[in-house]
Amino acid sequence: MTRRVVVTGFGGLTALGHDWQSIAAALRGNRSGVVRMQEWEKLDDLGSKLAAPVALYKLPPQYDRKVLRSMAPVAVMSTRASELALEDAGLIGDPILKSGMTGIAYGACAGGAEATMAFGRMGEHRSLRGLTSNTYVQMMSHTGAVNIGLFFGITGRVIPSTSACTSGSQGIGFAYETIKHGQQTVMIAGGAEELSMGPTAVFDTLFAASRRNDAPNTAPRPFDKHRDGLVIGEGAATLILEDLEHAKARGARIHAEVMGFGTNSDGAHITQPQMETMARVMELALEDSELPASVIGYVNAHGTATDRGDVAESIATQKVFGNKIPFSSLKGHFGHTLGACGSLEAWLSIEMMRDGWFAPTLNLDEVDPACAELDYITGGVRTLQTEHIISNNFAFGGINTALIFKRWP
Amino acid sequence: MLPQDVFKTLKDTLVEQFDIDPAKITPEARLYEDLDLDSIDAVDMIIKLQEITGRKVSPEDFKSVRTVADVQQVIEKLLATPAS
Numbered sequence: 389m390t391r392r393v394v395v396t397g398f399g400g401l402t403a404l405g406h407d408w409q410s411i412a413a414a415l416r417g418n419r420s421g422v423v424r425m426q427e428w429e430k431l432d433d434l435g436s437k438l439a440a441p442v443a444l445y446k447l448p449p450q451y452d453r454k455v456l457r458s459m460a461p462v463a464v465m466s467t468r469a470s471e472l473a474l475e476d477a478g479l480i481g482d483p484i485l486k487s488g489m490t491g492i493a494y495g496a497c498a499g500g501a502e503a504t505m506a507f508g509r510m511g512e513h514r515s516l517r518g519l520t521s522n523t524y525v526q527m528m529s530h531t532g533a534v535n536i537g538l539f540f541g542i543t544g545r546v547i548p549s550t551s552a553c554t555s556g557s558q559g560i561g562f563a564y565e566t567i568k569h570g571q572q573t574v575m576i577a578g579g580a581e582e583l584s585m586g587p588t589a590v591f592d593t594l595f596a597a598s599r600r601n602d603a604p605n606t607a608p609r610p611f612d613k614h615r616d617g618l619v620i621g622e623g624a625a626t627l628i629l630e631d632l633e634h635a636k637a638r639g640a641r642i643h644a645e646v647m648g649f650g651t652n653s654d655g656a657h658i659t660q661p662q663m664e665t666m667a668r669v670m671e672l673a674l675e676d677s678e679l680p681a682s683v684i685g686y687v688n689a690h691g692t693a694t695d696r697g698d699v700a701e702s703i704a705t706q707k708v709f710g711n712k713i714p715f716s717s718l719k720g721h722f723g724h725t726l727g728a729c730g731s732l733e734a735w736l737s738i739e740m741m742r743d744g745w746f747a748p749t750l751n752l753d754e755v756d757p758a759c760a761e762l763d764y765i766t767g768g769v770r771t772l773q774t775e776h777i778i779s780n781n782f783a784f785g786g787i788n789t790a791l792i793f794k795r796w797p
Numbered sequence: 798m799l800p801q802d803v804f805k806t807l808k809d810t811l812v813e814q815f816d817i818d819p820a821k822i823t824p825e826a827r828l829y830e831d832l833d834l835d836s837i838d839a840v841d842m843i844i845k846l847q848e849i850t851g852r853k854v855s856p857e858d859f860k861s862v863r864t865v866a867d868v869q870q871v872i873e874k875l876l877a878t879p880a881s
Contacts, residue, residue, distance in 0.1 A: 454835075457841075517848070520844055521837035521838075522841070
């Protein structure tokens with residue numbers, strides 16, 4: 389017998405605000421978080437100077453020296469987003485957090501960039517200078533997950549979902565499965581990414597980062613004929629997942645039910661997405677949810693605005709949901725927040741479903757004829773009532789995820 | 798560094814790096830119990846002092862320190878050796 393899993397908390401730090409009200413206003417106003425990065429000008433051979441950094445946020449006093457010493461920015465954001473989510477869920481100070489019945493499934497592409505560079509300098513300078521007792525723990529790939537655990541005294545399982553652009557969505561998926569099968573009652577799930585030049589350089593090298601440096605608000609352009617690549621973003625988003633019976637017993641406010649999760653891999657090419665397995669992962673999530681494709685009323689796309697990714701994703705989506713399915717990506721607003729995007733987009737998609745409107749793909753002016761026909765939401769927000777949505781994400785190495793959520797009455 | 802400056806340097810380091818109340822930093826103060834440092838703070842304190850002195854602290858010396866005066870003694874001993 390499996391358990392039903394619901395979402396009882398949201399928390400996030402984003403380029404467009406740190407609560408749904410602020411973010412909703414930005415989405416309704418077609419505002420973008422993308423800016424030209426002044427400090428990136430010093431890298432002559434970096435073609436893309438664009439990014440979507442997280443908006444300024446203030447840490448409360450409980451983030452003291454001993455808390456912060458082991459945290460790179462990615463871990464600070466992971467922890468603060470989780471604190472906001474636990475507050476939203478009404479679970480701050482609840483004994484369940486330290487009982488062993490609460491766990492964590494959380495990820496990011498990597499640990500802190502500064503700490504990683506300190507180890508790099510070690511080889512270059514042949515000296516340990518600059519390394520401290522905390523350099524490694526700031527650099528390690530599961531730094532966000534374990535710092536969340538330390539901060540809240542979590543004693544249940546920690547599942548680091550470190551899989552680049554599916555870190556956040558796998559975090560939610562693994563958390564859902566963990567509760568569904570009874571291993572934990574509450575899970576802190578999601579992903580984060582701190583901004584550094586590294587990821588932009590990666591895509592710049594692959595000719596897949598936007599060079600619209602003089603018009604930051606026009607990039608990225610998912611599914612647009614004139615897209616020229618992605619823009620890296622920054623942020624963190626946490627969902628609190630909970631056993632439905634536990635949530636009901638404590639009178640929790642329920643945001644949505646997690647109906648299904650699918651994850652698979654391409655096994656084909658390190659960077660080129662494969663539309664067959666992308667379509668298959670959406671089917672896997674549907675099979676897990678025991679729902680027909682026809683009940684899904686909105687698809688939140690990964691839509692990074694890369695040449696091949698957008699084409700493959702649109703074809704895969706059409707194969708599963710047909711050409712009438714309402715479809716948009718939030719990458720135009722937030723850039724590609726890598727480890728954070730899966731949970732950020734799941735959170736915002738659920739909020740949009742609850743409010744009965746969905747944001748358009750920002751900067752999508754003319755759909756690329758190479759992309760499959762779908763009901764692309766463009767221009768402004770779309771009023772749309774639906775009970776079920778799916779949020780899809782795809783990562784380097786060919787990792788695919790799909791998450792299905794049901795509106796809670 | 799002159800020997801009389803050692804205590805001041807150590808005190809400044811503890812205040813700056815670990816937000817410790819300067820009034821608590823006496824030669825007798827115990828690092829862990831009185832100053833609320835822990836094992837990894839102690840490592841970072843030694844790393845900082847290695848930078849300042851240009852000398853490497855041995856594992857034996859590191860493990861033997863308990864109080865501020867112990868740390869002062871280790872630094873004085875280091876300063877009496879040639880810089881590495």
